[in-house]
Amino acid sequence: MSGSVATKNAGALYASRISRVRQEMQRRSIDATLLSIGHDLPYLTGYYAMPLERLTMLVVTHESVAALVVPRLEAPRVTPFDDVFRIVPWGETENPVSIVAKLLVGAKTIAVGDQMWARFLVELMSFVTNAKFVRAVDVVGPMRMAKDANEIEALRLAGAAADRVAMQLQAGEIALVGRTEAQVSADISARLIDQGHDVVNFAIVAAGENAASPHHHAGPRVIQENEIVLCDFGGMMNGYCSDITRCVFVGTPSRKITSAYSVLYAAQAAGVKAGVVGATCESVDAAARKIIDDAGFGDFFIHRTGHGIGMEAHEDPYMVSGNKLTIVAGHAFSVEPGIYLPGKWGMRLEDIVVATDAGPVSMNNVDHSLVILN
Numbered sequence: 001m002s003g004s005v006a007t008k009n010a011g012a013l014y015a016s017r018i019s020r021v022r023q024e025m026q027r028r029s030i031d032a033t034l035l036s037i038g039h040d041l042p043y044l045t046g047y048y049a050m051p052l053e054r055l056t057m058l059v060v061t062h063e064s065v066a067a068l069v070v071p072r073l074e075a076p077r078v079t080p081f082d083d084v085f086r087i088v089p090w091g092e093t094e095n096p097v098s099i100v101a102k103l104l105v106g107a108k109t110i111a112v113g114d115q116m117w118a119r120f121l122v123e124l125m126s127f128v129t130n131a132k133f134v135r136a137v138d139v140v141g142p143m144r145m146a147k148d149a150n151e152i153e154a155l156r157l158a159g160a161a162a163d164r165v166a167m168q169l170q171a172g173e174i175a176l177v178g179r180t181e182a183q184v185s186a187d188i189s190a191r192l193i194d195q196g197h198d199v200v201n202f203a204i205v206a207a208g209e210n211a212a213s214p215h216h217h218a219g220p221r222v223i224q225e226n227e228i229v230l231c232d233f234g235g236m237m238n239g240y241c242s243d244i245t246r247c248v249f250v251g252t253p254s255r256k257i258t259s260a261y262s263v264l265y266a267a268q269a270a271g272v273k274a275g276v277v278g279a280t281c282e283s284v285d286a287a288a289r290k291i292i293d294d295a296g297f298g299d300f301f302i303h304r305t306g307h308g309i310g311m312e313a314h315e316d317p318y319m320v321s322g323n324k325l326t327i328v329a330g331h332a333f334s335v336e337p338g339i340y341l342p343g344k345w346g347m348r349l350e351d352i353v354v355a356t357d358a359g360p361v362s363m364n365n366v367d368h369s370l371v372i373l374n
Helices: 010-027 040-045 072-077 096-102 118-127 137-145 149-170 181-194 208-212 255-274 281-294
Strands: 032-035 057-060 066-071 085-090 109-112 132-135 199-207 227-237 244-250 306-308 315-319 332-335 338-341 345-348 351-356 359-362 371-373
Touching: 010 032, 010 040, 010 057, 010 137, 032 040, 032 137, 040 057, 040 137, 057 096, 066 072, 066 096, 072 085, 085 096, 096 118, 132 137, 137 315, 149 181, 149 227, 149 244, 149 332, 149 351, 181 199, 181 227, 199 208, 208 227, 208 338, 208 345, 227 345, 244 345, 255 281, 255 332, 255 338, 255 345, 255 351, 255 359, 281 315, 281 332, 315 332
Parallel strands: 032 109, 066 085, 109 132, 244 371
Antiparallel strands: 032 057, 057 066, 199 227, 227 244, 306 315, 306 332, 332 351, 338 345, 351 359
């Protein structure tokens, strides 16, 4: 598994990744890295821990084999890779934090995953009193941002599956008028599963004035003739995420709508084009934003241009002003500018893009225009 991408040599893959973690720990003078729930854990071990009150913790030190501290009742769910990590099961009457602490003897600087529950960190600090704690995202984050070939293929397959649902929307195969947003959202979700997704992360359906709310929750509002319908949906397929936004118009759009969408179309294309290796993340945001600003809609583009994507729907790197991180080959991110007029309408256009040495490659290729349905 690569994350959850099937490979013939999963153990070798995880061993290589943990070796790279140790190299970064060495470079940063970090003695131990602790990863609990969250996606860093399956990235390095293949094991998805349930978000239980019981502690699960991967302990990576400079020893040759890491330790995975896991509740005994959960241990059967772990696929063992003995050369990569040893499984340390704990029973209901044991204190798992003390078990982790014993693995940290002598550690002075400890990197902690962002998803570790505060209760465990606070308790651990009482056991390890002279250590300095830093964020593990600085160790694992750069690795996860730069996707390998298997991960990019998983993103491509997930994107293609989402495209097929978007094509059904644009072809008028998903009934809109007379149905509630919630009904259409459920329909899109079912179609994502039918196209191979394992999980649906979200299916935003926002009609008319509701489309002016970027994260609108599909509800009981009935979709009517002569209004825009914004659909933003995605999920997980083979451990990696899809995310796409397309808008359709039911009826005949006004000149204001079509003119605004032309601006949005150009802005999104500019953002994709800007996502080249060597550029900064903020330059992607700037490229899309300039076109919207110049057209007079700047005040109505109220969010960043994009977010990273991989095992999580939102992860580093973020395409936002102030992020001077340099894009490298393998960075995967959304480009999704939007224009939102409160109380009137909204529109957004989104692709997932992977930066390569040959230029940006879109994982979504379905029609980018404002498709009109009659």
